[in-house]
Amino acid sequence: MKIALAQQNYHIGNFEKNTEKIIDAIQQAKKQKADLIVFSELCICGYPPRDFLEFDDFIDKSYAAIDVIKQYADDIAVIVGAPDRNPIKEGKDLMNAAFFLHEKKIKAIAHKTCLPNYDVFDEYRYFEPAYHWNVVTFKNLRIALTICEDIWNLGDNPLYRICPMDELMKQQPDLMINISASPFDYTHVEDRKAIVKQNTTKYKLPMLYCNCTGSQTEVVFDGGSLVFDKHSNLIAQLPLFEEDMQYFNLNDDGSFVQPVSIASKDLPNEELNPAELDVNLCTAEIYQAIVTGIRDYFSKMGFAKAILGSSGGIDSAVTLAIACDALGSENVRAILMPSPYSTGHSVSDAEALSKNLGNPYDILPIKDVYESFLETLHPVFKDLPFSLAEENIQARTRGNLLMAVANKFGYILLNTSNKSELATGYGTLYGDMAGGLAVLGDCYKMQVYALAKFINREKEIIPNNILVKPPSAELRPGQKDSDSLPDYAVLDKILYQYIERRQGPADIKAQNFDAALVDRVLRLVNINEYKRNQFCPIIRISPKAFGVGRRVPIVAKYLS
Numbered sequence: 130m131k132i133a134l135a136q137q138n139y140h141i142g143n144f145e146k147n148t149e150k151i152i153d154a155i156q157q158a159k160k161q162k163a164d165l166i167v168f169s170e171l172c173i174c175g176y177p178p179r180d181f182l183e184f185d186d187f188i189d190k191s192y193a194a195i196d197v198i199k200q201y202a203d204d205i206a207v208i209v210g211a212p213d214r215n216p217i218k219e220g221k222d223l224m225n226a227a228f229f230l231h232e233k234k235i236k237a238i239a240h241k242t243c244l245p246n247y248d249v250f251d252e253y254r255y256f257e258p259a260y261h262w263n264v265v266t267f268k269n270l271r272i273a274l275t276i277c278e279d280i281w282n283l284g285d286n287p288l289y290r291i292c293p294m295d296e297l298m299k300q301q302p303d304l305m306i307n308i309s310a311s312p313f314d315y316t317h318v319e320d321r322k323a324i325v326k327q328n329t330t331k332y333k334l335p336m337l338y339c340n341c342t343g344s345q346t347e348v349v350f351d352g353g354s355l356v357f358d359k360h361s362n363l364i365a366q367l368p369l370f371e372e373d374m375q376y377f378n379l380n381d382d383g384s385f386v387q388p389v390s391i392a393s394k395d396l397p398n399e400e401l402n403p404a405e406l407d408v409n410l411c412t413a414e415i416y417q418a419i420v421t422g423i424r425d426y427f428s429k430m431g432f433a434k435a436i437l438g439s440s441g442g443i444d445s446a447v448t449l450a451i452a453c454d455a456l457g458s459e460n461v462r463a464i465l466m467p468s469p470y471s472t473g474h475s476v477s478d479a480e481a482l483s484k485n486l487g488n489p490y491d492i493l494p495i496k497d498v499y500e501s502f503l504e505t506l507h508p509v510f511k512d513l514p515f516s517l518a519e520e521n522i523q524a525r526t527r528g529n530l531l532m533a534v535a536n537k538f539g540y541i542l543l544n545t546s547n548k549s550e551l552a553t554g555y556g557t558l559y560g561d562m563a564g565g566l567a568v569l570g571d572c573y574k575m576q577v578y579a580l581a582k583f584i585n586r587e588k589e590i591i592p593n594n595i596l597v598k599p600p601s602a603e604l605r606p607g608q609k610d611s612d613s614l615p616d617y618a619v620l621d622k623i624l625y626q627y628i629e630r631r632q633g634p635a636d637i638k639a640q641n642f643d644a645a646l647v648d649r650v651l652r653l654v655n656i657n658e659y660k661r662n663q664f665c666p667i668i669r670i671s672p673k674a675f676g677v678g679r680r681v682p683i684v685a686k687y688l689s
Contacts, residue, residue: 130268130379133158133166136352136367138343140429141175142187148173148194151209154374155201161376164268165206169308169341170277171225173198173211176310176341177348182223182255188212195228195235202230206267210276210308212256213238220257227274227308229265237265242293243278248678249312249348249669262296270379273302273334277309298332303383305329305336313351313418314672315411318369322355329357335383342370344425347666347676349418359383370417412583415576415670416451419568422668423455426566427541436540438531438561439463439483439490441475442600446482446591447577448545448568450584453486463490464534466527468499471603474594481592491534495526502526520604524560532563541565544665549574549617551664551675552624553650554657555610561602562664570667571674573624574600574617615646623650629673658683 135154139147151168158166170176173194174187181187191211198209206229213226225241240259244252264271275293294305305328311321329336335358342352349370356364356377364385367373378386427433435452439445445463452461465479476492483490502522503510510518535542544564546556548571556562569577581591600610600617614620623642626632627650634651638644662683667676 130165130270131161131163132337132377132379133161133163133374134337134339134354134356134367134377135166135168135374136340136342136354137168137172137372138350138425139169139172139175139341141178141345142181143175143429144173144190144194147175148197151198151207152201155198155205155207157374158376159205163205163376165208167208167306167308167337167339168210169339170210170227170310171212172209172308172341175345176210176350177249177251177345178212179251179255182212188214188223195230199230199233199235203233206231206236208274208306208308210310213240215257217260221255223256224259225252225256225276227276229267229274231267236267237263237274239263239265239274239276241276241278242291245278248673259293262293264297264300264302270304271300271302273297273300273305275305275307277307277311294328294332302334304379305332305334307336307338309338309340310350311340313349313370313414313670315415315670316672318351318353318411318414321353322363322366325355325357326361326363329359329361333359335359335379335385337377342372342421344422344668345429346426347422347669347674349422349669351414351418356385358385369414370421412579415572416580416583418670419451419572419668420455423452423543423566423568426666426668427456430541432539432541434460434462434538434540435543436462436464436531436535436538437543437545437564438527439465439479440545440603441465441471441478441482441595443574443577443581443591443595444547444550444569445479445545446595447580447584448543449482449488450486450590451568451580452543453488458486458488461486461488462534462538462540463488464531465490465492466495466530467492468494468523468603469496470523470606470608474598475603478592478595482590482595485590485592493530495523495530498526498530499523515605520602521557521560523604524557524602526560528557528560528563543568544570546570546664547572547574547577548671548675549614549621549624551661551667552628552657553614553620553653554660555602555614556660558660558663562660564665567665567667570664571670573621575621615650619646620650623647624654627651627654628679629671631673655681655685655687658685 137150174191209228212223215224227239229237242259244256246253265274325338338355340352340354341350351369353369354367463483467476531542542564544567547569550556584590601608626637637647661675
């Protein structure tokens with residue numbers, strides 16, 4: 130049997146475009162004489178649809194799309210993912226489903242059993258778990274068709290007392306097919322491969338795993354669809370962060386011949402280990418995930434041009450370089466806004482960067498605007514000493530100017546804050562925290578430096594002076610980040626233990642960190658939740674990003 134895996138990038142709620150994309154792949158597979166083509170989880174409506182699932186019209190359009198697609202499933206079988214109304218009318222109204230289409234009919238429907246309810250996932254809010262499991266018979270082949278959850282370790286979670294594959298094995302399947310919408314994070318690519326292999330080892334069956342690619346607001350999907358034979362040999366991995374379709378010939382004995390199409394290509398492999406974190410991080414994958422996040426956010430929202438504040442610092446430099454890659458240099462406008470406390474090289478470094486990248490830029494000094502604010506506020510401020518208030522006026526002046534230009538010319542403002550700053554509240558609401566999309570908001574400061582090194586791997590794009598000078602907000606004379614924050618190499622380690630690994634203060638202190646420093650850092654994280662709650666969407670590249678995947682109270686006593 131010849132099976133096609135279609136790894137595609139969908140647009141949530143864009144039923145017409147998603148349907149066209151799926152039909153086009155079916156037509157291509159027919160030309161290649163494929164017997165079966167497999168698409169990813171909820172491909173009809175896009176993943177994650179969230180509260181759109183509560184609209185009857187949304188579900189009706191999903192069914193209508195399936196009605197169109199099944200007309201092309203004549204002599205080829207098609208597996209697509211879509212929401213399905215609960216047939217027994219008990220529990221929740223919907224089920225997460227895989228539809229098996231053949232002979233222009235819906236031949237079978239498999240429902241998802243183990244509904245993820247953690248981090249960015251919230252499926253138990255919308256879907257009812259499966260209550261029966263049956264193999265799908267096609268051309269004398271018994272297929273165990275599952276949706277995402279069956280490749281993961283179910284553990285002791287009481288919601289997951291039934292393992293669908295264990296139930297399906299009672300019916301002696303010949304093949305496992307798993308459709309998925311598995312997001313990217315820098316720990317996930319190898320984990321996913323290992324777990325798929327673990328399942329083929331356990332059940333001694335070949336497995337085709339189809340994942341989607343592309344980005345949906347903050348969540349990036351990396352593709353990387355997999356094929357393993359029954360001996361747990363990796364037959365192929367589809368490319369990361371790309372649409373692709375490959376064909377696999379399954380022999381009667383459960384083995385595969387080599388894929389018909391060209392083998393997947395790997396991204397440049399450079400390990401990133403910022404601040405000696407517990408995992409090896411691939412710089413190239415993180416970089417490509419952010420490029421994908423920017424590109425899809427703009428294309429799917431119908432935007433073309435971006436703007437950002439270019440300060441001559443590392444964060445804005447990396448943001449600008451990645452944005453130019455994602456959108457084209459001509460579509461990214463940089464605004465340089467020196468204050469009375471900016472050093473001369475800040476402007477020259479930012480200018481050199483834009484000249485290297487070839488993007489348009491403007492210089493708008495904020496000295497006069499800043500002094501106008503101070504003059505207006507003098508009756509209230511009187512002769513009180515310089516403080517955070519004056520620093521924030523500068524940041525908010527810059528935010529105002531950026532938004533003014535964005536509004537005038539139809540740009541989207543890219544935020545340049547990094548995760549270390551967001552964690553500790555080292556940013557100004559309505560100032561440098563303004564923006565429509567946060568590019569580096571899930572990258573710690575040391576990761577930002579590693580990304581800069583990756584950007585400069587072939588030639589100097591980011592001027593070396595930006596890489597070596599001490600980080601500074603330049604909002605007062607001689608200011609450095611180290612005046613307010615611990616050294617980033619130490620800070621990032623503590624933040625990683627608290628945020629990604631969810632370690633409490635005692636556990637972190639036991640790792641030989643200074644106890645007072647741990648208390649200070651964790652307090653900063655918790656008291657600044659109100660700022661993050663007002664922040665823009667963050668492109669997610671870690672296992673625990675700020676935003677929808679991390680939900681903590683704003684008003685709380687814990688570690689405050």
